[in-house]
Amino acid sequence: xxxxSEQFVRFVxxxxxxxxxxxxxxxxxxxxxxxxFLTMLGPSGxxxxxxxxxxxxxxxxxxxxxILDGQSINNVAPHKRDIGMVFQNYALFPHMxxxxxxxxxxxxxxxxxxxxxxxxxxxxxxxxxxNFGNRRPAQLxxxxxxxxxxxxxxxxxxxxxxxxxxLGALDKNLREEMQYEIKHLHEHLGITMVYVTHDQSExxxxxxxxxxxxxxxxxxxxxxxxxxxxxxxxxxxGFIGENNxxxxxxxxxxxxxxxxxxxxxxxxxxxxxVNVDGLDSPTTLSIRPERIVxxxxxxxxxNRCQARVEELIYLGDHIRARMTVSGNSNFITKVPNTQRxxxxxxxxxxxxxxxTEDCRALDA
Amino acid sequence: xxxxxIAAGTADDVGLVPRTGTNSGVTTAxxxxxxxxLRRALRRQRLxxxxxxxxxxxxxxxxxxVPVFNMALRGVENPQIHDIMPKTTAAxxxxxxxxxPDEPVFAALVEDLKSGYKSKEIGKVATRLNYEVQGMxxxxxxxxxxxxxxKSGPYKDAMIDIDAVWGEPATWRVIKRESAPYTLSYLLAxxxxxxxxxxxxxxxxxxxxxxxxxxxRTLVMSATVxxxxxxxxxxxxxxxxxxxxxxxxxxxxxxxxxxxxxxxVRTTTWIVLLQSQxxxxxxxVWLHLIDDEGRIQMIFNKTGTLVAMxxxxxxxxxxxxxxxxxxxxxxxxxxxxxxxANPLVxxxxxxxxxxVNGIGAGSxxxxxxSIGYFITPALxxxxxxxxxxxxxxxxxxxxxxWGLAGALGVLLLALVLVLYSIYNKLIGIDKIxxx
Numbered sequence: 177x178x179x180x181s182e183q184f185v186r187f188v189x190x191x192x193x194x195x196x197x198x199x200x201x202x203x204x205x206x207x208x209x210x211x212x213f214l215t216m217l218g219p220s221g222x223x224x225x226x227x228x229x230x231x232x233x234x235x236x237x238x239x240x241x242x243i244l245d246g247q248s249i250n251n252v253a254p255h256k257r258d259i260g261m262v263f264q265n266y267a268l269f270p271h272m273x274x275x276x277x278x279x280x281x282x283x284x285x286x287x288x289x290x291x292x293x294x295x296x297x298x299x300x301x302x303x304x305x306x307n308f309g310n311r312r313p314a315q316l317x318x319x320x321x322x323x324x325x326x327x328x329x330x331x332x333x334x335x336x337x338x339x340x341x342x343l344g345a346l347d348k349n350l351r352e353e354m355q356y357e358i359k360h361l362h363e364h365l366g367i368t369m370v371y372v373t374h375d376q377s378e379x380x381x382x383x384x385x386x387x388x389x390x391x392x393x394x395x396x397x398x399x400x401x402x403x404x405x406x407x408x409x410x411x412x413x414g415f416i417g418e419n420n421x422x423x424x425x426x427x428x429x430x431x432x433x434x435x436x437x438x439x440x441x442x443x444x445x446x447x448x449x450v451n452v453d454g455l456d457s458p459t460t461l462s463i464r465p466e467r468i469v470x471x472x473x474x475x476x477x478x479n480r481c482q483a484r485v486e487e488l489i490y491l492g493d494h495i496r497a498r499m500t501v502s503g504n505s506n507f508i509t510k511v512p513n514t515q516r517x518x519x520x521x522x523x524x525x526x527x528x529x530x531x532t533e534d535c536r537a538l539d540a
Numbered sequence: 541x542x543x544x545x546i547a548a549g550t551a552d553d554v555g556l557v558p559r560t561g562t563n564s565g566v567t568t569a570x571x572x573x574x575x576x577x578l579r580r581a582l583r584r585q586r587l588x589x590x591x592x593x594x595x596x597x598x599x600x601x602x603x604x605x606v607p608v609f610n611m612a613l614r615g616v617e618n619p620q621i622h623d624i625m626p627k628t629t630a631a632x633x634x635x636x637x638x639x640x641p642d643e644p645v646f647a648a649l650v651e652d653l654k655s656g657y658k659s660k661e662i663g664k665v666a667t668r669l670n671y672e673v674q675g676m677x678x679x680x681x682x683x684x685x686x687x688x689x690x691k692s693g694p695y696k697d698a699m700i701d702i703d704a705v706w707g708e709p710a711t712w713r714v715i716k717r718e719s720a721p722y723t724l725s726y727l728l729a730x731x732x733x734x735x736x737x738x739x740x741x742x743x744x745x746x747x748x749x750x751x752x753x754x755x756x757r758t759l760v761m762s763a764t765v766x767x768x769x770x771x772x773x774x775x776x777x778x779x780x781x782x783x784x785x786x787x788x789x790x791x792x793x794x795x796x797x798x799x800x801x802x803x804x805v806r807t808t809t810w811i812v813l814l815q816s817q818x819x820x821x822x823x824x825v826w827l828h829l830i831d832d833e834g835r836i837q838m839i840f841n842k843t844g845t846l847v848a849m850x851x852x853x854x855x856x857x858x859x860x861x862x863x864x865x866x867x868x869x870x871x872x873x874x875x876x877x878x879x880x881a882n883p884l885v886x887x888x889x890x891x892x893x894x895x896v897n898g899i900g901a902g903s904x905x906x907x908x909x910s911i912g913y914f915i916t917p918a919l920x921x922x923x924x925x926x927x928x929x930x931x932x933x934x935x936x937x938x939x940x941x942w943g944l945a946g947a948l949g950v951l952l953l954a955l956v957l958v959l960y961s962i963y964n965k966l967i968g969i970d971k972i973x974x975x
Binding site for chain 1: 717869871874878879881882883886890893894895
């Protein structure tokens with residue numbers, strides 16, 4: 177068939193309800209390009225896994241259409257979709273050896289035994305488990321099981337691979353290692369991957385694009401850097417990376433920017449106009465902790481504020497300072513541990529500042 | 541004690557060297573060896589644990605272990621001739637088994653018969669010998685009655701005059717053999733074997749075999765019941781494990797409902813349903829599937845036993861299956877399907893192997909229970925649906941041949957143990973999950 181390669185996977189107005197009263201997925205539209213690594217990111221219950229399950233065929237869409245490679249797959253049974261999938265707990269079959277697990281998708285496709293053996297061997301080498309073919313899954317470590325699960329989802333050469341929080345059960349170091357491994361496999365094989373996770377750093381590390389889910393709606397679909405630098409609403413700003421929020425009201429709007437009077441009485445600041453309603457409407461300002469400068473001398477920082485240092489946490493490469501700014505006592509700044517950094521003391525009042533471009537006025 | 545000594549003591553203890561002395565090894569602050577004070581500390585706990593299980597232990601010992609042991613013993617005990625005819629027993633000690641015994645043996649026989657007749661114990665001997673040789677009962681009783689009148693010898697001819705049976709060497713060989721305090725003859729009889737005239741062990745002629753065919757039937761019926769239970773129970777257990785909690789709870793109550801109904805009620809219900817004037821036959825006649833003369837005999841035969849037993853034992857299959865299926869994550873089936881297996885292949889190659897433990901546990905439970913089943917075959921089995929336990933009950937209650945009942949019981953127990961060990965070899969008893 178072959179559809180448009182920019183629209184390898186398409187969700188068109190997809191809705192899903194389990195009980196006929198509430199929508200778990202409200203109106204999902206997305207085009208996934210061939211070869212793309214797309215991550216669906218969101219807290220639990222946001223509808224991301226449901227979308228993945230609909231794509232895999234384990235859930236049916238209540239409304240809308242799911243198109244794979246130009247063909248609607250709404251009524252195609254899961255085993256006929258030719259989509260590889262890695263599950264949260266790997267779902268390796270415990271009664272089969274690693275090699276038998278890998279051979280399973282090939283065997284059900286009635287591929288000749290010699291070819292199966294060759295493919296299984298190649299897949300095991302791909303995930304660097306060449307000598308583990310005769311082991312049972314229970315005899316492998318978590319990371320090895322994970323690699324087997326990935327190899328099994330790839331061994332029958334699907335064009336699309338789905339991953340449902342596959343690294344959730346691993347410890348931190350292994351998780352990071354596996355992130356790179358999966359990313360490199362993706363680059364190497366050039367297949368399309370749809371990945372579901374609630375871990376934002378995982379999403380940022382691996383993805384070409386990220387769809388941030390909340391409450392059954394995609395809040396923002398963008399590349400990792402855009403998502404971090406240019407969040408479009410307060411939820412995305414808060415969910416991706418660390419973020420300081422200041423509540424305020426719009427005083428004036430001019431071009432790209434707007435003036436906001438802070439609710440805490442700390443004065444008026446300039447912010448990028450991103451997602452605001454109009455004059456006098458409430459807004460949330462979003463500023464990243466690492467973009468805040470302490471005691472700015474440079475006049476390029478028109479936004480200045482007084483802040484009271486509440487708590488200092490020494491983290492080696494930087495010092496994390498919790499401050500009270502405009503009534504918000506959870507205002508975090510990161511002070512890089514450079515030679516010339518300003519020494520702070522708990523309880524002292526300092527001036528802080530930030531650039532207008534780093535301060536985004538979002539929905540309240 | 542210095543640090544070095546303490547360290548040395550620790551090293552020894554790690555090496556599990558048994559210690560008896562009190563002045564070596566690790567000690568507590570006041571100098572008592574650590575092991576001694578540890579034992580003292582644990583003694584109280586152990587005593588408590590013992591006290592808690594003691595009532596049940598005593599109960600099981602008195603009502604289960606002792607009776608089972610006693611019954612098993614009856615399968616080999618053989619006190620009748622040994623105790624009631626002690627003189628004959630002693631006199632036969634030197635007899636070589638060829639030809640007829642000599643005069644002293646006959647004299648002893650007459651004396652034993654006289655005293656046995658007087659104490660009215662001789663009937664036991666008569667019954668006992670009748671198990672070995674048909675017709676011995678009346679021979680012994682008659683001889684005992686008439687032996688009372690014999691005043692003096694020679695006894696040999698007098699006895700042979702009373703009953704020709706005393707003139708046959710075979711009779712004496714049987715008496716000598718069964719005068720031992722323990723016997724194999726019950727066990728042999730339970731296996732349809734016996735002694736021939738020369739005293740060697742042979743199988744009974746085909747037409748007289750009772751117990752081996754009955755054991756075979758019991759095994760075949762139990763296997764069939766187990767198979768039916770798997771076939772009927774598996775889908776139910778699957779539903780139970782995979783339905784939403786509310787629905788599965790309701791279903792579970794339905795599965796357990798038979799447990800709350802009397803076994804007798806359940807069994808007799810099957811009589812109501814399956815008898816030739818019963819509900820099922822009436823329905824079939826009404827539907828014109830069979831005519832009134834062609835009513836199907838579904839009860840008081842093997843069919844009845846199979847149906848009723850399957851029904852009664854089904855929960856014992858469903859519950860272990862359910863508990864195993866509950867632990868199989870649904871992602872396995874999904875994984876299999878995403879890998880390209882159609883639902884049937886995914887079920888057969890991925891789901892079923894995960895539940896083998898449950899099938900094994902349920903089968904073992906159902907099979908062992910049905911091997912010893914009694915009430916149901918007794919009520920609905922008729923002639924062809926009887927099982928080995930019905931025969932044991934018959935010998936306990938009707939024929940009063942407790943020795944044979946005991947021997948059959950021992951064989952049944954041995955059979956169960958053999959099956960159990962085969963299961964243990966094949967699947968492993970530690971893999972059983974009951975919930």
